[in-house]
Amino acid sequence: MKSRPILFSAPMVKAILEGRKTQTRRLIKFVAPSGNISYRRPAGDPLITETQNTQGYTTRTVPEGLMLQCPYQVGDQLWVRENLRLDAAGFWVYAADRALVEFDPEHEAAALVWADHKDKEHCPSIHMPRWASRILLEITEVRAQQLRKISEEDALQEGIHEDLLPAHLRYGKELPSPQHAFGHLWESINGKGSWDANPWVWAITFKRVKP
Structure with missing residues (x-):
């Protein structure tokens, strides 16, 4: 069992404390042919097989061995770093x-x-020191998947709440689906276009344990 720090924003910390958040997604690192590490492989990369479904979404299949070994393992503990x-x-x-x-x-x-x-x-x-951490998590499941394959149930487990949505969506005629709401949250953290890029991520499920 390993113990390592993990960063969460204030809204996500609050969601964990309230029991609404039991999942997080982190970008997967890939090994490029040159040996360098990159977080995203470009579209059209000859090492990636691409297929398109009837809705126009592209699925990218990564050959075995290109993903770096997952740094998150079932049973490992994550101590949360948050803003002070x-x-x-x-x-x-x-x-x-x-x-x-x-x-x-x-x-x-x-x-x-x-x-x-x-x-x-x-x-x-x-920069939060280890002694100040008040939240300890234990990993119960890890999956590799493309970001936009997130299910409605998993989006809710990410702690999605209408208060996290932009005002124009929060007060619109109809709230977006949990998946689309998560997409807005992801872009607020990772930048414009990061949801459409559909990168590979580690989908990490966890439970809170006593520090």
């Missing part, structure tokens, strides 16, 4: 719900040193 902020009283809190950052007495010295050297009122998730 200083509140008006001078205490560090979690940005997702403003809960006070607490730590075990054994980490007190490290926490004090970290706080003394922190000269800003915000700590991005990438």
Whole structure:
């Protein structure tokens, strides 16, 4: 069993705390013919077989051996990194719900040193120290799939909620399907066009365990 950090935005942290999020998707790394690693292989790559269905969607089949070994394994643990902020009283809190950052007495010295050297009122998730992590996840399933193959059930397990949608969709005549809602969430994180690119991802299912 391995333990490794994983980043989540404040809305996704909140969804985990509320029990609405039990899945996450992370881009798969591929090995290019040159030996370099890239996250996306271009359309038309001779090493990829492409087929098109009746709806016009293209399915790309990746030859065995091109995917790097999955870094996420069933049984591994993920400790969540999230954004921290200083509140008006001078205490560090979690940005997702403003809960006070607490730590075990054994980490007190490290926490004090970290706080003394922190000269800003915000700590991005990438810099959150291990002792401040309050959420521990255990991986229960890992699948490789193309992003747009996500099912309605899986989209809901990603923590999709109407509050995460852009205003023009949230207050429209009809809410988009969970898959389309997830597509908007994915693009808000990974940039315009990232949903249409339909990259290969690791679909990771997890459960929350005690830290």
